[in-house]
Amino acid sequence: MIIRASLLDAPTPDTLRFVEDGILIVDHTGTITTSGPASELLTEALLTEDEVFDAPKDARLLCLPGLIDLHTHLPQYPVVARCEEALLPWLKRHIFPAELDFQGPGQRSLIEAFFDELLANGTTTAVLYAAVWEDSTALAFEIAAEKGIRAVIGKMMMDEGSYGEAHPAEARRKSLDETRRLAEQWHGANNGLLDYTVSPRFAVTCSMELMKEAAAIAADTGCLIQTHLSENTAEIAAVRERFPDRSSYTDVYREAGLLGPRSIFGHAIHLSDRELDLLASSGSRVAHCPTANLFLNSGLCPLHSLRQAGIPVGLGSDVAAGPELNLWQVMRSAIETQAVRRMQDGSIPVLNPADALYLATMGGATALGKDHLIGSLDPGKEADLLLLDLNRVLPLGGRFSPPSDANAIATALVYRGGPHATLATFTRGRRNSRR
Numbered sequence: 001m002i003i004r005a006s007l008l009d010a011p012t013p014d015t016l017r018f019v020e021d022g023i024l025i026v027d028h029t030g031t032i033t034t035s036g037p038a039s040e041l042l043t044e045a046l047l048t049e050d051e052v053f054d055a056p057k058d059a060r061l062l063c064l065p066g067l068i069d070l071h072t073h074l075p076q077y078p079v080v081a082r083c084e085e086a087l088l089p090w091l092k093r094h095i096f097p098a099e100l101d102f103q104g105p106g107q108r109s110l111i112e113a114f115f116d117e118l119l120a121n122g123t124t125t126a127v128l129y130a131a132v133w134e135d136s137t138a139l140a141f142e143i144a145a146e147k148g149i150r151a152v153i154g155k156m157m158m159d160e161g162s163y164g165e166a167h168p169a170e171a172r173r174k175s176l177d178e179t180r181r182l183a184e185q186w187h188g189a190n191n192g193l194l195d196y197t198v199s200p201r202f203a204v205t206c207s208m209e210l211m212k213e214a215a216a217i218a219a220d221t222g223c224l225i226q227t228h229l230s231e232n233t234a235e236i237a238a239v240r241e242r243f244p245d246r247s248s249y250t251d252v253y254r255e256a257g258l259l260g261p262r263s264i265f266g267h268a269i270h271l272s273d274r275e276l277d278l279l280a281s282s283g284s285r286v287a288h289c290p291t292a293n294l295f296l297n298s299g300l301c302p303l304h305s306l307r308q309a310g311i312p313v314g315l316g317s318d319v320a321a322g323p324e325l326n327l328w329q330v331m332r333s334a335i336e337t338q339a340v341r342r343m344q345d346g347s348i349p350v351l352n353p354a355d356a357l358y359l360a361t362m363g364g365a366t367a368l369g370k371d372h373l374i375g376s377l378d379p380g381k382e383a384d385l386l387l388l389d390l391n392r393v394l395p396l397g398g399r400f401s402p403p404s405d406a407n408a409i410a411t412a413l414v415y416r417g418g419p420h421a422t423l424a425t426f427t428r429g430r431r432n433s434r435r
């Protein structure tokens, strides 16, 4: 497969690579073999190859690495934008009922629509929570395979304050049995495009016993771990009350054995220096979810403190606390969150669009431990790609916008990107099916 387009990627936080007229070649295994300027790479032999991609005639084709959503909730998408002042009442009033309904084969159309929406937004890798139900979690894996998307999915685990009706001990046993079964069946499935992630919701609805057993399943099966950490002050107070012997929220997860390089913690807003040390020294990862943090009045994440501590960070849409799956809007929100912090404290560094694009591509890949596979357009990587029409991002169809440099393009994407610009997505070189 050969793509002739402008090429743009952000392999490091401060590098933006741009080739205005580029060529990208993908071999039959879905690996990028070549990427660079057409003037150097375009040969007679290449020109005789079948045309790969039928772009609309007036399109300005731009090829990027597929976006990586490091934290979102599949069953919650129908109830986005339900206004509530804070996390805990919002969960009870809007989210638990939606997750309670997410069971049975009837969920197929919702799951298909959800993956279509992710792909329409240019997201080719997503780390997802399902609900507590085993059947709909398995169905999500099946449909992810049909769509050809790269996905990391986990059944939500809770044994206390759950919307399941079981007694805590019974809920715990069921949750652990189902999690182990799903992990054994789906971790590494579809030739490695699918992974399982053990997913205790958070320490407010999980017993220490459940969390310890969850960590053991992850260790046994080699799958990932995801949970929520330090999102909101009332949540932190509830954790302190539930685990008075532990020195902090992060220390609860340390005690449970949940910290480590295969673990992704959503939010991580209100952490002490000691907690940052615990995360960093254990190699733990963070999903920064700025749209969600603002929607639920949770706080302004000190992104630079996390990164300065050496914690790998990517971005999450965190639907339905975040109002949309559009990662360009999440990038914009990440920039604006740091801008507001900087208005209060001039020492806070600026987050620029190039770095935001890094967070949504290579940053996410690194946090997932997949930076050797995805996240940039380097030869040797698997071809997870987003092809979009830059004219649909620029004002007035691009008719009055002269060609611009890499930074200007990245900025236009962050502030105006979305499904309206997406032409196609590819995972490991294969075009994703989308209605």
Ligand SMILES: [Zn+2]
Pocket: 071, 072, 073, 228, 266, 318, 321
């Ligand atoms: Zn979440």
